Amino acid sequence: MAEQKPTHTPSRNATTGLGLAIGAATIITAITGIAFWLSYHHLHDVAASNGLGNSPERAWAWPAVLDLFYLAGELLILRASYLRTVDWWAIGLTAIGALGSISLNVAGVGAHAPVLQYIVAAVPPVAALFAFGALMRQLHTWFARRPQTTQAPAVVTVERAEPMAAPVPPMPEQAPELPPAVEQRPERPAITYRDPRCAAIRPLYKNGTRPGTAAMREALIAAGHGRVGDSTIRGVIRAEVEEHEPHLAQLPPAIGRPA
Numbered sequence: 001m002a003e004q005k006p007t008h009t010p011s012r013n014a015t016t017g018l019g020l021a022i023g024a025a026t027i028i029t030a031i032t033g034i035a036f037w038l039s040y041h042h043l044h045d046v047a048a049s050n051g052l053g054n055s056p057e058r059a060w061a062w063p064a065v066l067d068l069f070y071l072a073g074e075l076l077i078l079r080a081s082y083l084r085t086v087d088w089w090a091i092g093l094t095a096i097g098a099l100g101s102i103s104l105n106v107a108g109v110g111a112h113a114p115v116l117q118y119i120v121a122a123v124p125p126v127a128a129l130f131a132f133g134a135l136m137r138q139l140h141t142w143f144a145r146r147p148q149t150t151q152a153p154a155v156v157t158v159e160r161a162e163p164m165a166a167p168v169p170p171m172p173e174q175a176p177e178l179p180p181a182v183e184q185r186p187e188r189p190a191i192t193y194r195d196p197r198c199a200a201i202r203p204l205y206k207n208g209t210r211p212g213t214a215a216m217r218e219a220l221i222a223a224g225h226g227r228v229g230d231s232t233i234r235g236v237i238r239a240e241v242e243e244h245e246p247h248l249a250q251l252p253p254a255i256g257r258p259a
Contacts (some may be wrong), residue, residue, distance in 0.1 A: 021138065028135045039101055040067060042121060046108030066104065070097025070128075074136055081140040101125040143187035191244050197225050198241045201233075209254040211238075 043063035049115045052059040073094030080087035100124040109117045193199060200223035204211035211219075220226070227238070242249040 019147055024227045025135060027140055028131050028138075031131040032128055032135060035124045035131055037069060038124035039105060039128055041065075042105050042108060043101065045062070063101075068096050068097070069093050070101060070132075073097055074132055077120070078136055081136075084115055098125070098129045101128070151189065152226055179215075191239060193244070195237055195240055197228070197237050199223075200225060201225075201237060205241075205248050205251065208251060210248065210251040213252050215254060 007223065030059050040063045044059050047062040048056075048059040052062060073090050073092070073096075076087050076090030077094060080090055102122060105121045105125050105203050106118050109121050140254075197220060201211060201216045203218060204215055213230050214235055215229075216238060217228065220233070220237075
């Protein structure tokens with residue numbers, strides 16, 4: 001069985017496509033140059049017949065005011081395509097140059113001229129617009145297919161060397177026994193007193209003694225309750241505290257303080 005040779009169709013297609021693209025670009029470039037030349041000459045004639053006839057240099061330079069706007073705008077659009085962005089200033093310059101060139105070419109024919117003269121005057125700038133746009137489109141397409149080359153700068157991360165851990169001593173065969181945990185007494189639940197003045201004298205019991213009348217009066221005055229009668233202090237305020245915690249009434253009286 002004869003060995004089949006591989007075909008190279010993809011390469012042949014790529015070569016054919018490149019040749020066609022180059023041929024189209026050459027024709028479009030020629031059309032663009034001819035159209036700009038015709039438009040430029042007509043604008044020169046318009047300038048010469050409208051105030052610049054005595055200055056041939058200025059008459060020849062005047063069309064560049066519009067055509068260079070157009071060329072600069074197209075090149076800036078091409079630059080924006082290369083950068084993969086949109087430049088509205090470039091689009092505006094291109095529109096001003098192209099529309100201005102077309103309008104002045106047509107207006108330079110004069111009033112009441114045959115329609116065909118307006119068409120002849122409009123064809124060069126319109127052809128320049130489309131031909132140059134087609135040329136730029138070929139370049140835009142090429143730039144769009146160009147692989148993205150912009151890469152973020154590489155970030156070099158330097159890892160710190162971790163300090164060496166201190167050697168762990170060997171565990172003894174039998175760990176020492178821990179002392180028994182101390183049993184914690186449950187906290188005293190919060191008490192809501194009917195008389196808020198009770199909260200001022202409750203801390204006086206912390207010494208393990210039952211507070212006297214004078215000590216309770218001083219605590220009430222310090223808490224901002226003012227002077228309170230002895231019977232109210234003992235019979236109302238202290239009585240309610242010991243009603244909630246009966247064991248407080250069994251504490252010994254404070255030394256030197258009357259009950």
